[in-house]
Amino acid sequence: MENLPLLSIVIFLPLVGALAIAFIPRERLALIRGAALVTALATFVVSLFLLLGFDANVADFQMREEMEWIPAFGIEYKLGLDGMSLALVVLTTTLTWIAILASFGPIVDRVKEYMISFLVLEVGMIGVFLALDMFLFYIFWEIVLVPMYLIIGIWGGSNRIYATIKFVLYTLVGSLLMLVAILGLAFNYQAATGSWAGAFDYETLRAFGFDPTLQFFAFIGFFLTFAIKIPMFPFHTWLPDAHVEAPTAGSVILAGILLKLGGYGLIRFAVPLMPDAAQAWAPLIIVLSLIGIVYGAIVALVQPDLKKLVAYSSVSHMGFVTLGIFIFTEQGLLGALTVMIAHGLITGGLFLLVGVIYERTHDRTIAKMGGLAATMPVYAAVLGFFVMASLSLPGLANFVGEILVLVGAFEYWPPVAAVAGLAMMLSAAYLLWMFQRVIFGEVSDFLRGLGHHLRDMDRNEALTLAPLVVLTVAFGLFPGLLLNLFGVPVNDFLASVGAGTLAGRP
Amino acid sequence: MQLTVDQLLVVAMLALPLLGFVVTGLIGRRLYARAWIIAVPIIIVTWLIGMFIVYQALFAGAYGAEGLRFTLYEWIPAGDFSISFNFLVDNLTAVLLIVVTTVGMLVHVYSIGYMAHEPGRWRFFAYLNLFMFSMLLLVLAGNFLLLFAAWELVGLSSFLLIGYWYNRRTAALAAKKAFLVNRVGDFGFALGIFAVWTTVGTLNFVEMPGFGPGAFELLPGQLQAGAIDPWMMNGIALLLFMGAMGKSAQFPLHVWLPDAMEGPTPVSALIHAATMVNAGVYFVARSSNLFAHAPEAMVIVAAIGIFTAILAASIAFTQRDIKRVLAYSTLSQLGYMFAALGVGAFTAAIFHLLTHGFFKGLLFLGSGSVIHAVQGEQDMNRMGGLARRIPITHATMLIGSIAIAGIPPLAGFWSKDEILAEAFLLHFEWVWAIGVVVAVMTGFYMFRLMGKTFYGPSRVDPAVEPHVHESPWSMAGPLVILAVPSVLLGLAIGFPPLDGALHHWLEPVFHDALETLDIHHHEFQLFGLDGLLMLVGATAGALGVAGAVWLFGLLRVRSPQEQRVERLTERARPLYRASYNRWWFDELNDLIFVRIGSLFARALWWIDVRIVDGTVNGIAAVTQRTGTGIRQIQTGRVQNYALGIAAGLLVIAISYLFLAR
Amino acid sequence: MSQSLEAYLVLSALLFGIGTFGFLARRNAIAMLMSIELMLNAVNLAVIAFGAFTPALAGHAALIALLVMAVAAAEATVGLAIVIAIYRNRRTPLVDEYASMRE
Amino acid sequence: MIVFDQATLLAFTPPVLVALLALVLVVVDIARPARDRALTLIGAVGIAAIMAITVVIGPFGLAEAQVGLIPQAGGYEAFGGVYVRDALTAFLDLLLLSIALLTILFGPDYLRPRGLPTAEFAAMLLFAICGAMLLGGARDLVLLFLALELLVLPGYLLAGYAKRDGLATEGAIKYFLLGSFSSAIFLFGLVLVFGFAGTTRIPEVAQSLLGVSELAALPAGLLMGIALLTTGAAFKIAAVPFHYWTPDAYQGSPTPVTGYLSVGPKVAAFALLLRLFVEALGGFKEDWTPFVMVLAVLTMSVGNLIALSQDNIKRLLAYSSIAHTGYILVGLAAFGAATVGSPAEQAGLEALLFYAFAYAFMNLGAFAVVGALQRRPGVTSQIATFAGLGRRAPLLGVLMFLFLLSLTGIPPFAGFWAKWYVIQAALQVGGWLNVLAVITVVNAMVSAFYYLRVAVYMYMRDPAEGAPPIEVGTATRIGLAISAAVTLFIWLPPLATTLIDITREAAAVLIAGS
């Protein structure tokens, strides 16, 4: 157990599964689905082992794996785990098996490719969270793109091609600039030390201290990438399209994990590597975050489509993440991390629920819904739960995160918290508006026309949602489970920007 | 963690309703008619525990002056921002527990009968249990954030219960409105909490075992030390008060409460009269130490309170829906309480909270019984002459009405009088003056309600008329039980005036705040200013009652004078319309938030699609078009190509020759 | 004049220019091929000129000129084969009519 | 007189063997007609054998990773320096032989159904490769030119190989005419340089121009010569605005030939650039670097922009290959812009070589899939023929997707590493090269659009009604396996590190020579 390369296993186990599935004849749907689920579950179990072996009090990366890769340029295969990555990895493994399970019903065409795509996607996502070599990180980062491109493009809705190409191109814009930034940092390190050794090593670079001008430009590259991924106003417009067109499970992963990649990148890489630039850019980013929070929420108010509504709500929620990061306070960052996890669970749940109704009606137009409480009471209850969770009801995970961000923001400058706090009202407004239209009222004619097709949630669907409910409650009542994990990374982060000094605090 | 028996009981008091909610929620559907079988007994047990705690606190004095303080576990361990599940059970809490557990228990019992014909009643009981949990958490909470959490949770249960009849559009809208308006208040509340934390670094109300001093102990010190200026203190107070305004439906956040009457009547009684809406009052009282250091904020509290009182009373004048009248009456009475808080009469506010909780609960349950009797009709124009048909309901409601009208010696008299008197004595003469007017109005609209409902000829739908009957004992019983405190509570704990049991209980709680405000206890002087004020108060109430009786009748003593009403209405047409249309607040809200808001949102969406996304798509289109343009150079003809190459050669040659070095 | 390197080179440049012009202006594939031959001859002339006035280069220049001729022959072979092949398909030697592929 | 010393023999062995192999194929075809399968086999095995021999000969003067068996620092000088077999030559030879091998493997599937013989195809190809290999090691301007002609002449013929096809011959004549024109221009430039330097031997040219390069104003005749050479070379690598022939020739040619044309002559032309501009004219790099930079920007931008609106896959890949030329030129620009003697100088050349390597495999792979789709005569090269490929031939679809991703520059595929190397080199130089690096990535982003468009057809559109099944011949399979393996696994440490070491060694040779 001690000597097993657990991190590599958790990264590449899905790949093994994907390869195995590649050799299953495509007609054997049950076998393919089973194999995919078993792989995802196995990965999940391995990630739980990570949890067991992890010590939140060790102020360093754990379970490290280091191997020379391309010594000529100091590129290494280097993995490591801290509390932040651990939480996100477990979130990833959890959501992946949920997403795969949720796909059993809806996906009937090209199941084999679908499952392979999902497992490859998982490889990329986990890899991003565990890589400690900039190069390795970049590679995993880009790997994520490809399966998602296929998932949206092949199994998506009617306008899927536009959406998927937009998604890929938009993401590429940023990530390629990030590549330039990474290489720029690496080269500057090499030029200063005269050796390539360690030029891509995250820990080495973090301790290096780059020239402020270089930081300023390199930060743009990193920031754009992550801002697009999160997504941050005004780089968010790919998100509604991608979400609307993606299949349910795709949306779950997209909202649940992919957006988190951006937040993770900012916390892990953008700020610690370029702290001076981060300080310099912070005011602008804070303003953008605030715009995103309010703007996303307001636009969500008038969305006619369930998925678009949730998508814009993501823009708003993720604004809290960027806000929490760039106010550089302990509470802000803890809040940002908690929001990331909570948003993964809650928005994942919301997308699953939208998927449930879409399965039955093949429609997501809010105006056509109504009175589901009567016909699908369990559904109504679960939707109510996630709506409440999303509007940050106390006792559920999101509340803790948003409150912490707001506390941090207030500490930074009260008006910032005031503006961000508007989301409290606005999120309630759009979510309840949606809830009221969909769940309350008389059963709509459209739904009545569906007759018995409109059955309540089945066992599979309940099974996919149950863990999310449990975790949302657990992290709401005992946020310490999460927050204690984040202690070390948060300290590192704050130390990198000069703990306690609040950048540009008015 | 070792908990003492009392602590354990406090926890149990929270855990039991929560358990009830979860169990009823999960298996309730399979309980069919006996959906209450878990929920109601649990609440009865909770009530018993509550009573024990109250006994321990108020009568046995087991918790001392500072109350029972303990911590369950650390809830949010975010560095310096460490929030625990901690509880504070002092006398104020205990007083609140009396009304919360008692009315709560009675409403639960009442609901067994009231909801007997509802197919989905298991949901109702589940929600009620959830509410009880949230409300108890609210009064027991030992820090701001936990209180805030409970604050939101009662909002949630209120949302669920108002929207209980989900297929009614009005109910659904009312539920949403209630939640949203509350969120507006909570927005300020939350900011206030952050401000508290930022200034003193703790959110505990008071010093908790194992933790440092609490906010109420630190804030005055900070102020005196000059770490925060008075301006900021006022700001914090007002932000926190914003939360109270939302929850207690004070102007301009009062709009949700009347709509909330869409919920089942027991809900109106419990949540929207007796308990939840009092949370704001409770919270301000709890924060008396903070408010005392923010005198300007207190004036605003008083002003908003008394303004809400008269505004709501004016609307209650003309409403036809029996529950709406009661709802506006609730608003009005809450306004009294805030006025009291604002002037510094904390005890009076809590006193009124207590008495109001009982008699308003009684009135609501009574109205429920009326509605039950007339098969769901709520329009008073379609009632009348019900006094003989439903005697128990009538009798108890009459008691409630007298109580609220402020006729001695019933409960309402003592508490209301104390508020008015204190306002006058603390030199808030304007508050007193308006308060007296409101007292007149209160008597009037309550007896208008009585008259229209119970007296005179029957206007009940002929189809329903034969089926009018008294409610079952599960409903009538609670009415009778509630009538007792409505009559006696004032005498029991508020007599002698300013020196009753309640005053002794609460003295330690408000001691510091009163010190700060330089308010000192004085003996009640019957034959002095105090007596005079009391007389004015009682007279005012009686005047109102008399006016209403003159117009709308009373028992068989006097029959309603419909023409006179007509005439009066005609004479004050504009006022009548303003009152009847609730001063058009709903329309105003609709205009600002729904119409203009949605227009704004649509405009933003347009910007998002056309401009933000349009830029993205535009860049793509321009790129593509550039490509298509450049493509034209590839003509397919060799000579063109050759010419291009030669031209390129020329450019290169010229550059080399003339530009190099 | 004939004793000056520049004279030969200028002559060569003029020939090269004429060849270029022919290549740019003619439509007939074979005419273009001929233009290229002229250009190659211009090159040869330049080579010989350099050889004639630089003793160290003399031998090389002659051989280079010979090699260029051989290359020109090979090029002509290939070119004519292609011209014949396309003529068979298109029935015209005019290259500006070969524009099936464009943009 | 001539001394055939050991160095000369060893140095010349690979190109001579290639020419012999070509002749063998022709002779075998005459003796035993129409044995296409056998010819393919002989050709492939022969090339593989030559590759092995090349590896054995080396020289790879690597300290840590000795690949060649006969080490010879500085390389084998043949005939006193006419031709040299150094690390660069060896690297290029192996790359060119790989290209030849893959092309020969991909040929039959396309040629046989169209009644086109394998023998001439293979022979032409091998002659051209022989020329390319000679070009890679040429240390003499005369040999350089002759080798260049030996490279391009069979290329013209191959372009028109489907002689009954109007498009093929049209492409061929365009290619031929413009190619000859540019050859003449190039030759004139060469002669001017020759006249000025007074020698044809590249090291001597560099030597004799050394003093000139330090003058304040350069002699006009020499500059004119360089201008003509720049134009000629730019044409050969198909840099914008000298690229016009590329799309038409690529589209018209038989698909395997297109594949070859897109990599073989390009790699060889870059070898020419290295030998000529880096070795011979390295002293003038300040003068030619601005042109390289401008050409690089123009080339990648125009190539990508036009590719955006192409509906013909071969044309699309043609424009894409133009764009890739632009990326490769960034490496040369990095060399040019770097201060003399700085490590960035070498990094630029390494990047160039690495890119060429990666590009060759992925691009050939892509063309192989296009060719496989066109096995049945009459299948057009419209992108629409890719519709539903993911369903019709899943494996082929996956491979094409892989090549497309690699061409886009998505990690961990070969194309990504190539771009990384180039950008890295550019950033090492800094200054204007930073701008160039950013332009490069912006272009890579633009290119994603059209590569993904193909993928959209493959996976997100349904196949046309009654689309026939796709069969892939054994040779093609082997070829695809090789190119896919390199594209996919280039990052594996033994492969990647060896490759990087070899490119470093090759670049070091050039730096030492310049």
Add this chain to the structure above:
Amino acid sequence: MAIPQEIPLLGWAWDDLIFLLLGGLMLAAALFVVIGRDIIRSGLAMIVAFAALAGIYVLAGAVIVAAAQVLIYIGAISVLILFAIMLTQTKAGPASLVFHRQAWVGFVTAAVLALLIIAAIINTQWPGREAERVAFSTIEVAQLLFGPLYVVSLQVIGVMLTAAVIGGVFLAKREDAHDPGDRAGSSLDRLTRPPAAASEPGGSRQ
């Protein structure tokens, strides 16, 4: 009769006169090649240009090259081109279409190019040159020819010509219409088989 060293009146050396005459002839012929309307005459004019150039070579002392010029260019290439002209001559295309429409642009370009080259040449101090032109020594040439560089070069030329011939023959040879069975023949067969008379393999236009 002794020819005067210099041309009377003009004071030019004879060489100069011949150089001018030959150069003028060559340029004129070349110009005719590129502007002549009749392509056959253009071909003939090209022979004249080549011949004049051969004369210039002689003048420059490169007799061997001149001989080769006559043999290769006039003897082989020109004849080849003339044959090709014959083969591809259709019902003479409209004379006005000898040049395409952008010919004048081509003219300007070519003229500027030539002027640039001339300017460059004149402004250059060519190193290592003698005032007198030197005679090409045949022996030296022969020695060089067997030197290392040209041995390789000749072999390359050999390979190149082989390739050109093999490929050229394949391409230029007329084949039967589409018939996969056609492949049955070997390269040699294809070289020797008489061209099919009737059917013309039309290009498969896409």
